[in-house]
Amino acid sequence: MTEPDWRTQRDAGRWHVGIAGAGAIGTTLAVRIARAGHRVGVLARGATLDVIRQDGLHLTDREGEHHVRVEAGAAGELGQPDLLFLCAKAQDLLALVRSARPMIGPDTLVVPVVNGIPWWYFEGEGGRHQGRAVRAVDPDGALKDLVPLDRLIGAIAYITAERMAPGVARSFNPLKLILGEIDHRPSDRLARTAAMLTACGIHTQASGRVRDPLWTKVIANLSSNPLSVVSGATLQDIYGDPSLSQIARQMLSEALLTAAAYGARIELDPASLLAMGAGMGPVKTSMLQDFEKGLPLELSAICEAVIELAELQGLSMPLTRNIAILARFKSDSALRAAAGL
Known part of the structure; x- marks a missing residue:
């Protein structure tokens, strides 16, 4: 270059x-x-x-x-x-x-x-x-x-x-x-x-190694943002509630495996990331705030691109894919309703 x-x-x-x-x-x-x-x-x-x-x-x-x-x-x-x-x-x-x-x-x-x-x-x-x-x-x-x-x-x-x-x-x-x-x-x-x-x-x-901190942030967003849209939950509940935190942990695992396949060095381990998220309190993710404002969501970059990269490595992200599908459906339905369609 x-x-x-x-x-x-x-x-x-x-x-x-x-x-x-x-x-x-x-x-x-x-x-x-x-x-x-x-x-x-x-x-x-x-x-x-x-x-x-x-x-x-x-x-x-x-x-x-x-x-x-x-x-x-x-x-x-x-x-x-x-x-x-x-x-x-x-x-x-x-x-x-x-x-x-x-x-x-x-x-x-x-x-x-x-x-x-x-x-x-x-x-x-x-x-x-x-x-x-x-x-x-x-x-x-x-x-x-x-x-x-x-x-x-x-x-x-x-x-x-x-x-x-x-x-x-x-x-x-x-x-x-x-x-x-x-x-x-x-x-x-x-x-x-x-x-x-x-x-x-x-x-x-x-x-x-700019892709290392890139993956760290992507994984944090991936494990919280789409789930917040589906559930309406804050970071405190996504990472602290026993039922939701199980989903967040599994999404973390899927994303960490994908990042590892690309040689990324992630700064935070899953337990630390979960604890950090839970400690942020009743904060709404930016994606949930966008959903509540009737704005389009960043699902393509935060979810669908990660799934694409996983597939290139022969990996599947079944839970992440399903949560992303639900978030996309919920967002698209709300946008259509707002437009009177």
Whole structure:
């Protein structure tokens, strides 16, 4: 993977950062980066664009209240930044990338901040599936065509944020990112990106094996999110209730076996993950919150892509598949009812 020439204001310590997706995560990143003195451009439209242009962005976090002014507009108005964050739900990513494509210049690093198995999983990893598409998340290979692989940085976000209104977000937990080159090689661009973000108050780790923390988060989401939609249960009950925790543990086992087949090194053992989940209290998963708001769910990236990867290794995930089917049916039925169909 060839690194782009670092020729812009990065060398002077001031970066030009683009944010595509002005939701909770995008707003949080934009505010933290802008208040550190970097130039930030936010891709937005409609009412959100009007609010950002008129009143800027607002973030409430552990350090207090923050208000920043940023550039905002369509992709053609924002130029080509040094670093572009793609902040979207997996099912919305393709449309976002198409809108943001003019922002990807010859030196732009692209960081997708998306849950689940990414479309680039088999790129740069050198295994027997090298270059294969993950059909659950990129069935036509459109994402692969739109985002240059040599510009891509893998990311796992541990940022709990809530969008309160257009241009307004809050987050009361520590902000953490893990970044890594998708071919697992160390690079200057990775180290410098991580250092810049950490200086902005977003603790960022540069990983030499980015798929390991990726699997850790995917497994945590897989064992809780679809089950929360089916049951309506909180994390406390999913991992602490004797009946539900049995289901969660079995889904964990299926996912861990799949991750192991791909050589992943998982940081948490099942007992620790269950205890951690139960200790989070009566918290609704993000997927359950989306279901209750009548929004589409991230089942393709969090569940169906993992099942696809398992099948490539000759493994089955029967319980995970059934829970995902139930969650998909429940979500689709609710969306049809809301549409009057």
